[in-house]
Amino acid sequence: MGDLQRGQGCDVLVAQMRISRRKAIRGLVGMFGAAPWLEAQDYSDPLYGPINVMEFAEAARKKLDPLAWDYLDGGSEDEVALRDSREAFNRLILRPRMLVNVQKIDLSLELLGQKLAYPIILDPAGGKNCFHPDGENTVARAAVNAKALHITNGGIDEMVEAGKGPQWWQVTTGGQLRTAQTMRPFVKRLEAMGCSGICFTVDIMHVSHRERDIRNKLERAWCESGLPKRDALGKLPEAKNPWRVGIYPERPFPTPTWETLSELCSATKLPVIVKGILTAEDGERCVKHGASAVIVSSHGARQLDHVGATIEALPEVVKAVHGRIPVLVDGGFRRGTDVLKGLALGAKAVCVARPYLYGLAAFGQRGVERVMQLLRTELALDMGLAGVPNLAAIDRSLVRWRGEAR
Numbered sequence: 128m129g130d131l132q133r134g135q136g137c138d139v140l141v142a143q144m145r146i147s148r149r150k151a152i153r154g155l156v157g158m159f160g161a162a163p164w165l166e167a168q169d170y171s172d173p174l175y176g177p178i179n180v181m182e183f184a185e186a187a188r189k190k191l192d193p194l195a196w197d198y199l200d201g202g203s204e205d206e207v208a209l210r211d212s213r214e215a216f217n218r219l220i221l222r223p224r225m226l227v228n229v230q231k232i233d234l235s236l237e238l239l240g241q242k243l244a245y246p247i248i249l250d251p252a253g254g255k256n257c258f259h260p261d262g263e264n265t266v267a268r269a270a271v272n273a274k275a276l277h278i279t280n281g282g283i284d285e286m287v288e289a290g291k292g293p294q295w296w297q298v299t300t301g302g303q304l305r306t307a308q309t310m311r312p313f314v315k316r317l318e319a320m321g322c323s324g325i326c327f328t329v330d331i332m333h334v335s336h337r338e339r340d341i342r343n344k345l346e347r348a349w350c351e352s353g354l355p356k357r358d359a360l361g362k363l364p365e366a367k368n369p370w371r372v373g374i375y376p377e378r379p380f381p382t383p384t385w386e387t388l389s390e391l392c393s394a395t396k397l398p399v400i401v402k403g404i405l406t407a408e409d410g411e412r413c414v415k416h417g418a419s420a421v422i423v424s425s426h427g428a429r430q431l432d433h434v435g436a437t438i439e440a441l442p443e444v445v446k447a448v449h450g451r452i453p454v455l456v457d458g459g460f461r462r463g464t465d466v467l468k469g470l471a472l473g474a475k476a477v478c479v480a481r482p483y484l485y486g487l488a489a490f491g492q493r494g495v496e497r498v499m500q501l502l503r504t505e506l507a508l509d510m511g512l513a514g515v516p517n518l519a520a521i522d523r524s525l526v527r528w529r530g531e532a533r
Protein backbone atom coordinates (compact mmCIF):
# COMPACT_ATOMS: atom_id res chain seq x y z
CA MET A 128 0.00 0.00 0.00
CA GLY A 129 1.48 3.38 -1.00
CA ASP A 130 1.81 6.14 1.58
CA LEU A 131 -1.12 7.99 0.18
CA GLN A 132 -3.38 4.96 0.34
CA ARG A 133 -2.17 4.11 3.82
CA GLY A 134 -2.89 7.67 4.88
CA GLN A 135 -6.37 7.46 3.38
CA GLY A 136 -7.01 4.14 5.15
CA CYS A 137 -5.99 5.74 8.40
CA ASP A 138 -8.31 8.71 7.78
CA VAL A 139 -11.18 6.32 7.07
CA LEU A 140 -10.49 4.49 10.34
CA VAL A 141 -10.39 7.73 12.29
CA ALA A 142 -13.59 8.85 10.57
CA GLN A 143 -15.26 5.55 11.49
CA MET A 144 -14.12 5.91 15.10
CA ARG A 145 -15.54 9.44 15.10
CA ILE A 146 -18.85 8.20 13.72
CA SER A 147 -19.10 5.45 16.32
CA ARG A 148 -18.22 7.94 19.09
CA ARG A 149 -20.92 10.24 17.80
CA LYS A 150 -23.33 7.29 17.73
CA ALA A 151 -22.45 6.48 21.33
CA ILE A 152 -23.03 10.08 22.40
CA ARG A 153 -26.38 10.09 20.59
CA GLY A 154 -27.26 6.84 22.35
CA LEU A 155 -26.52 8.44 25.70
CA VAL A 156 -28.63 11.46 24.82
CA GLY A 157 -31.46 9.03 23.94
CA MET A 158 -31.10 7.27 27.30
CA PHE A 159 -31.20 10.42 29.39
CA GLY A 160 -33.62 12.43 27.26
CA ALA A 161 -32.59 15.65 25.53
CA ALA A 162 -30.67 16.96 28.54
CA PRO A 163 -28.71 20.00 27.31
CA TRP A 164 -25.48 18.88 28.99
CA LEU A 165 -25.53 15.75 26.85
CA GLU A 166 -25.72 17.67 23.57
CA ALA A 167 -23.61 15.73 21.06
CA GLN A 168 -20.09 17.14 21.02
CA ASP A 169 -17.24 15.25 19.44
CA TYR A 170 -14.43 15.78 21.93
CA SER A 171 -11.76 14.50 19.54
CA ASP A 172 -12.42 17.76 17.66
CA PRO A 173 -9.85 20.40 18.84
CA LEU A 174 -12.70 22.94 18.97
CA TYR A 175 -13.77 21.31 22.23
CA GLY A 176 -10.30 21.60 23.79
CA PRO A 177 -10.71 25.07 25.30
CA ILE A 178 -13.38 25.02 27.99
CA ASN A 179 -13.71 28.72 28.71
CA VAL A 180 -13.01 32.12 27.15
CA MET A 181 -9.56 32.39 28.72
CA GLU A 182 -8.54 29.08 27.15
CA PHE A 183 -9.82 30.32 23.79
CA ALA A 184 -7.58 33.36 24.32
CA GLU A 185 -4.61 31.06 24.78
CA ALA A 186 -5.51 29.07 21.65
CA ALA A 187 -5.78 32.34 19.70
CA ARG A 188 -2.45 33.60 21.03
CA LYS A 189 -0.72 30.41 19.88
CA LYS A 190 -2.27 30.60 16.42
CA LEU A 191 -1.83 34.30 15.63
CA ASP A 192 1.21 36.23 14.53
CA PRO A 193 2.40 38.14 17.65
CA LEU A 194 1.53 41.47 15.94
CA ALA A 195 -2.05 40.40 15.35
CA TRP A 196 -2.31 39.06 18.90
CA ASP A 197 -1.11 42.38 20.35
CA TYR A 198 -3.61 44.27 18.21
CA LEU A 199 -6.41 42.00 19.40
CA ASP A 200 -5.58 41.85 23.06
CA GLY A 201 -3.89 45.14 23.86
CA GLY A 202 -5.16 48.33 25.49
CA SER A 203 -3.87 51.88 25.41
CA GLU A 204 -0.83 53.50 27.07
CA ASP A 205 -0.17 51.86 30.48
CA GLU A 206 -3.13 49.48 30.10
CA VAL A 207 -4.35 50.43 33.57
CA ALA A 208 -8.00 50.48 32.46
CA LEU A 209 -7.46 47.13 30.73
CA ARG A 210 -6.32 45.52 33.98
CA ASP A 211 -9.09 47.30 35.93
CA SER A 212 -11.70 45.95 33.53
CA ARG A 213 -11.01 42.40 34.76
CA GLU A 214 -10.02 43.09 38.36
CA ALA A 215 -13.18 45.06 39.18
CA PHE A 216 -15.30 41.90 38.80
CA ASN A 217 -13.49 40.41 41.80
CA ARG A 218 -14.75 43.24 43.98
CA LEU A 219 -18.37 42.36 43.20
CA ILE A 220 -19.87 39.50 45.17
CA LEU A 221 -22.91 37.50 44.14
CA ARG A 222 -25.69 37.01 46.72
CA PRO A 223 -27.37 33.76 45.61
CA ARG A 224 -30.96 32.84 46.51
CA MET A 225 -31.75 29.30 47.65
CA LEU A 226 -34.84 27.11 47.28
CA VAL A 227 -36.09 28.83 44.15
CA ASN A 228 -37.46 26.59 41.39
CA VAL A 229 -34.72 26.73 38.76
CA GLN A 230 -35.79 23.70 36.72
CA LYS A 231 -35.93 25.85 33.60
CA ILE A 232 -33.68 28.83 32.95
CA ASP A 233 -35.00 31.42 30.51
CA LEU A 234 -32.43 33.82 29.02
CA SER A 235 -34.73 35.43 26.46
CA LEU A 236 -35.44 39.14 26.34
CA GLU A 237 -36.80 41.91 24.21
CA LEU A 238 -34.46 44.76 23.38
CA LEU A 239 -35.65 47.81 21.42
CA GLY A 240 -38.51 45.77 19.99
CA GLN A 241 -36.24 42.86 18.97
CA LYS A 242 -36.54 39.42 20.52
CA LEU A 243 -33.16 38.04 21.58
CA ALA A 244 -32.44 34.49 22.71
CA TYR A 245 -29.99 35.68 25.37
CA PRO A 246 -28.53 38.95 26.65
CA ILE A 247 -25.05 38.68 25.10
CA ILE A 248 -24.31 40.71 21.97
CA LEU A 249 -21.34 40.72 19.59
CA ASP A 250 -19.63 44.11 19.70
CA PRO A 251 -18.22 45.86 16.63
CA ALA A 252 -14.53 45.19 16.00
CA GLY A 253 -12.54 46.62 13.11
CA GLY A 254 -9.55 44.83 11.59
CA LYS A 255 -10.92 41.27 11.85
CA ASN A 256 -9.02 40.22 8.74
CA CYS A 257 -5.77 40.05 10.67
CA PHE A 258 -7.39 37.34 12.83
CA HIS A 259 -9.16 35.39 10.07
CA PRO A 260 -9.74 35.86 6.33
CA ASP A 261 -13.08 37.48 5.52
CA GLY A 262 -13.43 38.07 9.25
CA GLU A 263 -16.45 40.37 9.25
CA ASN A 264 -18.63 38.07 7.14
CA THR A 265 -17.44 35.02 9.08
CA VAL A 266 -18.55 36.64 12.34
CA ALA A 267 -21.86 37.70 10.79
CA ARG A 268 -22.60 34.09 9.81
CA ALA A 269 -21.54 32.80 13.22
CA ALA A 270 -23.80 35.31 14.96
CA VAL A 271 -26.77 34.03 12.97
CA ASN A 272 -26.01 30.42 13.99
CA ALA A 273 -25.41 31.48 17.58
CA LYS A 274 -28.75 33.36 17.52
CA ALA A 275 -27.02 36.51 18.73
CA LEU A 276 -27.34 40.16 17.80
CA HIS A 277 -24.27 41.41 15.95
CA ILE A 278 -23.10 45.01 15.80
CA THR A 279 -21.20 45.17 12.55
CA ASN A 280 -18.97 47.63 10.74
CA GLY A 281 -18.22 45.82 7.50
CA GLY A 282 -19.40 46.60 3.96
CA ILE A 283 -23.18 47.00 4.07
CA ASP A 284 -24.25 44.83 1.14
CA GLU A 285 -22.10 41.78 1.91
CA MET A 286 -22.96 42.01 5.58
CA VAL A 287 -26.66 41.99 5.15
CA GLU A 288 -26.16 39.12 2.72
CA ALA A 289 -23.96 37.15 5.18
CA GLY A 290 -25.97 37.78 8.29
CA LYS A 291 -29.69 37.45 8.05
CA GLY A 292 -30.00 37.81 11.81
CA PRO A 293 -30.61 41.07 13.62
CA GLN A 294 -27.77 43.51 13.02
CA TRP A 295 -26.95 46.97 14.23
CA TRP A 296 -24.70 49.07 12.09
CA GLN A 297 -21.78 50.88 13.77
CA VAL A 298 -20.75 54.41 12.77
CA THR A 299 -18.05 56.63 14.26
CA THR A 300 -16.50 59.77 12.93
CA GLY A 301 -16.68 58.71 9.30
CA GLY A 302 -17.84 61.00 6.52
CA GLN A 303 -21.43 59.80 6.76
CA LEU A 304 -22.10 61.87 9.88
CA ARG A 305 -20.42 65.08 8.71
CA THR A 306 -23.49 66.88 7.42
CA ALA A 307 -27.22 66.30 7.23
CA GLN A 308 -26.76 65.87 3.45
CA THR A 309 -24.40 62.91 3.88
CA MET A 310 -26.17 61.50 6.94
CA ARG A 311 -29.68 61.18 5.53
CA PRO A 312 -28.97 59.06 2.43
CA PHE A 313 -26.67 56.88 4.53
CA VAL A 314 -29.28 56.09 7.17
CA LYS A 315 -31.97 55.59 4.54
CA ARG A 316 -29.71 53.01 2.93
CA LEU A 317 -29.22 51.22 6.26
CA GLU A 318 -32.98 51.17 6.76
CA ALA A 319 -33.53 49.78 3.27
CA MET A 320 -30.89 47.09 3.81
CA GLY A 321 -32.73 45.78 6.85
CA CYS A 322 -30.44 46.91 9.69
CA SER A 323 -32.30 47.02 12.96
CA GLY A 324 -30.29 49.72 14.75
CA ILE A 325 -27.48 52.25 14.38
CA CYS A 326 -24.68 52.05 16.91
CA PHE A 327 -22.90 55.40 17.19
CA THR A 328 -19.44 54.96 18.75
CA VAL A 329 -18.48 58.21 20.45
CA ASP A 330 -15.16 57.44 22.15
CA ILE A 331 -12.80 57.37 19.18
CA MET A 332 -12.57 60.97 17.97
CA HIS A 333 -8.80 60.45 18.04
CA VAL A 334 -6.99 57.15 17.99
CA SER A 335 -5.12 56.42 21.22
CA HIS A 336 -1.55 55.32 21.75
CA ARG A 337 -1.70 51.54 21.70
CA GLU A 338 1.88 51.08 22.70
CA ARG A 339 2.14 47.40 21.81
CA ASP A 340 1.13 48.27 18.24
CA ILE A 341 3.47 51.26 18.18
CA ARG A 342 6.43 49.14 19.33
CA ASN A 343 5.48 46.47 16.80
CA LYS A 344 5.42 49.13 14.03
CA LEU A 345 2.03 47.81 13.05
CA GLU A 346 0.57 49.17 9.86
CA ARG A 347 -3.13 49.55 10.67
CA ALA A 348 -4.10 48.92 7.04
CA TRP A 349 -2.74 45.36 7.44
CA CYS A 350 -5.66 44.61 9.73
CA GLU A 351 -8.02 45.38 6.85
CA SER A 352 -6.17 43.34 4.23
CA GLY A 353 -4.79 40.61 6.49
CA LEU A 354 -1.26 40.59 7.88
CA PRO A 355 1.40 40.12 5.14
CA LYS A 356 3.41 36.89 5.24
CA ARG A 357 6.75 36.86 7.03
CA ASP A 358 9.80 36.07 4.86
CA ALA A 359 12.18 33.11 5.34
CA LEU A 360 13.95 35.04 8.12
CA GLY A 361 10.64 35.63 9.87
CA LYS A 362 10.52 39.32 8.96
CA LEU A 363 7.44 41.25 7.92
CA PRO A 364 7.71 43.80 5.10
CA GLU A 365 8.52 47.27 6.38
CA ALA A 366 5.38 49.21 7.29
CA LYS A 367 4.83 52.26 5.06
CA ASN A 368 2.75 54.01 7.67
CA PRO A 369 3.39 52.46 11.08
CA TRP A 370 1.48 53.47 14.22
CA ARG A 371 3.57 56.30 15.74
CA VAL A 372 3.88 58.64 18.73
CA GLY A 373 4.73 62.34 18.80
CA ILE A 374 2.11 63.39 16.29
CA TYR A 375 -0.14 66.24 17.39
CA PRO A 376 -3.80 65.10 17.33
CA GLU A 377 -5.98 66.87 14.80
CA ARG A 378 -8.72 65.93 12.40
CA PRO A 379 -9.46 67.52 9.03
CA PHE A 380 -13.14 68.12 9.96
CA PRO A 381 -15.00 69.00 13.16
CA THR A 382 -15.73 65.87 15.19
CA PRO A 383 -19.36 64.93 15.99
CA THR A 384 -21.14 66.63 18.91
CA TRP A 385 -24.43 66.17 20.79
CA GLU A 386 -26.12 68.07 17.93
CA THR A 387 -24.87 65.38 15.56
CA LEU A 388 -26.60 62.81 17.75
CA SER A 389 -29.87 64.79 17.66
CA GLU A 390 -29.63 65.07 13.87
CA LEU A 391 -28.88 61.38 13.50
CA CYS A 392 -31.84 60.44 15.70
CA SER A 393 -34.19 62.68 13.75
CA ALA A 394 -32.87 61.43 10.38
CA THR A 395 -33.85 57.81 10.99
CA LYS A 396 -36.64 55.68 12.31
CA LEU A 397 -34.07 53.11 13.46
CA PRO A 398 -33.03 53.10 17.11
CA VAL A 399 -29.72 54.91 17.70
CA ILE A 400 -27.54 53.27 20.33
CA VAL A 401 -24.71 55.42 21.69
CA LYS A 402 -21.59 53.38 22.47
CA GLY A 403 -18.82 54.69 24.71
CA ILE A 404 -20.62 56.40 27.63
CA LEU A 405 -18.90 56.38 31.03
CA THR A 406 -20.62 59.03 33.16
CA ALA A 407 -24.05 59.93 34.55
CA GLU A 408 -23.91 63.35 32.84
CA ASP A 409 -23.38 61.84 29.39
CA GLY A 410 -26.04 59.20 30.08
CA GLU A 411 -28.50 62.02 30.77
CA ARG A 412 -27.39 63.83 27.58
CA CYS A 413 -28.01 60.69 25.52
CA VAL A 414 -31.63 60.61 26.70
CA LYS A 415 -32.04 64.34 26.07
CA HIS A 416 -30.67 64.12 22.52
CA GLY A 417 -32.89 61.24 21.49
CA ALA A 418 -30.77 58.09 21.83
CA SER A 419 -32.71 54.82 22.10
CA ALA A 420 -30.07 53.08 24.24
CA VAL A 421 -26.54 53.53 25.56
CA ILE A 422 -23.62 51.18 25.85
CA VAL A 423 -21.39 51.85 28.84
CA SER A 424 -18.03 51.17 27.24
CA SER A 425 -14.39 52.23 27.20
CA HIS A 426 -13.75 50.69 23.77
CA GLY A 427 -12.24 47.68 25.49
CA ALA A 428 -9.78 49.96 27.36
CA ARG A 429 -8.28 50.79 23.96
CA GLN A 430 -8.93 54.53 23.99
CA LEU A 431 -8.51 56.86 27.03
CA ASP A 432 -6.56 55.03 29.76
CA HIS A 433 -7.30 55.41 33.51
CA VAL A 434 -11.08 55.45 33.07
CA GLY A 435 -11.59 52.55 35.49
CA ALA A 436 -13.67 49.49 34.72
CA THR A 437 -16.96 49.83 32.87
CA ILE A 438 -18.64 47.69 35.55
CA GLU A 439 -17.71 50.54 37.96
CA ALA A 440 -19.19 53.20 35.67
CA LEU A 441 -22.38 51.23 34.99
CA PRO A 442 -24.29 52.07 38.23
CA GLU A 443 -24.03 55.85 37.75
CA VAL A 444 -25.23 55.67 34.16
CA VAL A 445 -28.09 53.35 35.11
CA LYS A 446 -29.11 55.75 37.88
CA ALA A 447 -28.99 58.81 35.61
CA VAL A 448 -30.90 57.19 32.78
CA HIS A 449 -33.47 55.97 35.29
CA GLY A 450 -35.16 53.37 33.10
CA ARG A 451 -35.99 55.80 30.26
CA ILE A 452 -33.82 53.90 27.76
CA PRO A 453 -31.98 50.55 28.06
CA VAL A 454 -28.39 50.61 29.28
CA LEU A 455 -25.96 48.02 27.92
CA VAL A 456 -22.37 47.46 28.96
CA ASP A 457 -19.16 45.94 27.60
CA GLY A 458 -15.52 45.61 28.66
CA GLY A 459 -13.80 42.59 30.18
CA PHE A 460 -16.79 40.23 30.34
CA ARG A 461 -15.34 36.71 30.13
CA ARG A 462 -17.56 34.59 32.37
CA GLY A 463 -21.23 33.87 32.95
CA THR A 464 -20.80 35.33 36.43
CA ASP A 465 -19.44 38.58 34.90
CA VAL A 466 -22.55 38.85 32.72
CA LEU A 467 -24.77 38.11 35.70
CA LYS A 468 -23.07 40.90 37.68
CA GLY A 469 -23.59 43.35 34.80
CA LEU A 470 -27.27 42.47 34.59
CA ALA A 471 -27.62 42.78 38.38
CA LEU A 472 -26.18 46.31 38.23
CA GLY A 473 -28.89 47.27 35.75
CA ALA A 474 -27.58 46.42 32.29
CA LYS A 475 -30.23 45.10 29.94
CA ALA A 476 -27.58 43.13 28.01
CA VAL A 477 -23.82 42.71 27.85
CA CYS A 478 -21.67 43.02 24.72
CA VAL A 479 -18.37 41.25 24.11
CA ALA A 480 -15.60 41.65 21.53
CA ARG A 481 -12.34 39.93 22.44
CA PRO A 482 -14.04 36.69 23.54
CA TYR A 483 -15.53 36.01 20.12
CA LEU A 484 -12.40 37.35 18.39
CA TYR A 485 -10.38 34.71 20.27
CA GLY A 486 -12.80 32.11 18.92
CA LEU A 487 -12.49 33.58 15.42
CA ALA A 488 -8.69 33.56 15.50
CA ALA A 489 -8.43 30.03 16.88
CA PHE A 490 -11.17 28.20 14.93
CA GLY A 491 -12.88 30.59 12.49
CA GLN A 492 -16.67 30.63 12.38
CA ARG A 493 -17.05 27.57 14.60
CA GLY A 494 -14.85 29.20 17.23
CA VAL A 495 -17.09 32.26 17.38
CA GLU A 496 -20.15 30.04 17.70
CA ARG A 497 -18.52 27.92 20.42
CA VAL A 498 -17.47 30.96 22.48
CA MET A 499 -21.00 32.32 22.34
CA GLN A 500 -22.33 28.91 23.34
CA LEU A 501 -19.93 28.73 26.30
CA LEU A 502 -20.84 32.22 27.51
CA ARG A 503 -24.53 31.57 27.08
CA THR A 504 -24.51 28.23 28.89
CA GLU A 505 -22.26 29.54 31.68
CA LEU A 506 -24.70 32.38 32.23
CA ALA A 507 -27.64 29.98 32.35
CA LEU A 508 -25.82 27.70 34.77
CA ASP A 509 -24.78 30.60 37.01
CA MET A 510 -28.37 31.86 37.03
CA GLY A 511 -29.53 28.37 38.01
CA LEU A 512 -27.00 28.31 40.86
CA ALA A 513 -27.87 31.84 41.98
CA GLY A 514 -31.62 31.14 42.16
CA VAL A 515 -32.68 33.43 39.29
CA PRO A 516 -34.59 31.44 36.64
CA ASN A 517 -35.11 34.36 34.27
CA LEU A 518 -33.76 37.83 33.54
CA ALA A 519 -36.67 39.58 35.28
CA ALA A 520 -35.61 37.93 38.55
CA ILE A 521 -32.17 39.59 38.40
CA ASP A 522 -31.88 42.83 40.33
CA ARG A 523 -29.43 44.90 42.36
CA SER A 524 -29.92 42.73 45.45
CA LEU A 525 -28.10 39.90 43.66
CA VAL A 526 -24.73 41.65 44.15
CA ARG A 527 -22.83 43.68 46.67
CA TRP A 528 -19.46 45.39 46.45
CA ARG A 529 -16.94 44.00 48.90
CA GLY A 530 -17.21 46.10 52.05
CA GLU A 531 -20.64 47.46 51.06
CA ALA A 532 -23.04 47.31 54.02
CA ARG A 533 -26.40 45.57 53.52
Ligand SMILES: Cc1cc2nc3c(=O)[nH]c(=O)nc-3n(C[C@H](O)[C@H](O)[C@H](O)COP(=O)(O)O)c2cc1C
Pocket residue numbers: 198199200250251252253254280297328402424425426427428429457458459460478479480481482484
Ligand atom coordinates in the same frame (compact mmCIF):
# COMPACT_ATOMS: atom_id res chain seq x y z
C1 LIG B 1 -9.65 44.24 17.85
C2 LIG B 1 -10.72 45.20 18.31
C3 LIG B 1 -11.25 46.10 17.39
C4 LIG B 1 -12.26 46.98 17.80
N1 LIG B 1 -12.82 47.83 16.89
C5 LIG B 1 -13.87 48.59 17.25
C6 LIG B 1 -14.55 49.38 16.29
O1 LIG B 1 -14.21 49.39 15.12
N2 LIG B 1 -15.61 50.13 16.72
C7 LIG B 1 -16.03 50.13 18.02
O2 LIG B 1 -17.01 50.79 18.36
N3 LIG B 1 -15.39 49.38 18.95
C8 LIG B 1 -14.35 48.61 18.59
N4 LIG B 1 -13.72 47.84 19.53
C9 LIG B 1 -14.21 47.88 20.92
C10 LIG B 1 -15.30 46.83 21.14
O3 LIG B 1 -16.44 47.11 20.35
C11 LIG B 1 -15.73 46.76 22.60
O4 LIG B 1 -16.16 48.02 23.04
C12 LIG B 1 -14.67 46.25 23.57
O5 LIG B 1 -13.64 45.56 22.94
C13 LIG B 1 -15.35 45.37 24.61
O6 LIG B 1 -14.45 44.82 25.50
P1 LIG B 1 -13.95 43.28 25.42
O7 LIG B 1 -13.11 43.19 24.19
O8 LIG B 1 -13.19 43.13 26.69
O9 LIG B 1 -15.19 42.42 25.36
C14 LIG B 1 -12.72 46.96 19.15
C15 LIG B 1 -12.17 46.04 20.05
C16 LIG B 1 -11.20 45.17 19.64
C17 LIG B 1 -10.65 44.16 20.64
